[in-house]
Amino acid sequence: xxxxxxxxxxxxxxxxxxxxxxxxxxxxxxxxxxxxxxxxxxxxxxxxxxxxxxxxxxxxxxxxxxxxxxxxxxxxxxxxxxxxxxxxxxxxxxx
Numbered sequence: 001x002x003x004x005x006x007x008x009x010x011x012x013x014x015x016x017x018x019x020x021x022x023x024x025x026x027x028x029x030x031x032x033x034x035x036x037x038x039x040x041x042x043x044x045x046x047x048x049x050x051x052x053x054x055x056x057x058x059x060x061x062x063x064x065x066x067x068x069x070x071x072x073x074x075x076x077x078x079x080x081x082x083x084x085x086x087x088x089x090x091x092x093x094x095x
Contacts, residue, residue, distance in 0.1 A: 004069050018087050022047055043090045050083045
C-alpha cells in the first residue's frame with residue numbers, strides 16, 4: 001500500500017469515528033430543551049459541513065495524480081486539523 005493510500009484510509013477511518021461522535025451529539029440534542037437543541041444544531045451543521053468538505057477532498061485525493069499529491073496532502077492536513085479541533089470544541093461544549 002502506498003503512502004497516499006495509507007493516509008487516505010487513515011483519514012477515512014477518523015471520519016468514521018467523527019461521524020459516530022456527531023451522531024451521539026445529535027441524539028443528545030434531541031434530549032435537550034428547544035433552546036439547547038438550537039445550539040446543538042448550529043454546531044452540528046458546522047461539523048457536518050467541515051466533514052463533507054474533508055470527504056470531498058479525500059475523493060479528489062484518490063483521483064489525483066502523484067504530482068498533485070503533495071499539495072492535496074497539505075490541504076487535507078489543514079482540513080483534518082480544523083475538523084478535529086471543531087469536534088473537540090463541540091464535545092467539550094456539550095458534555
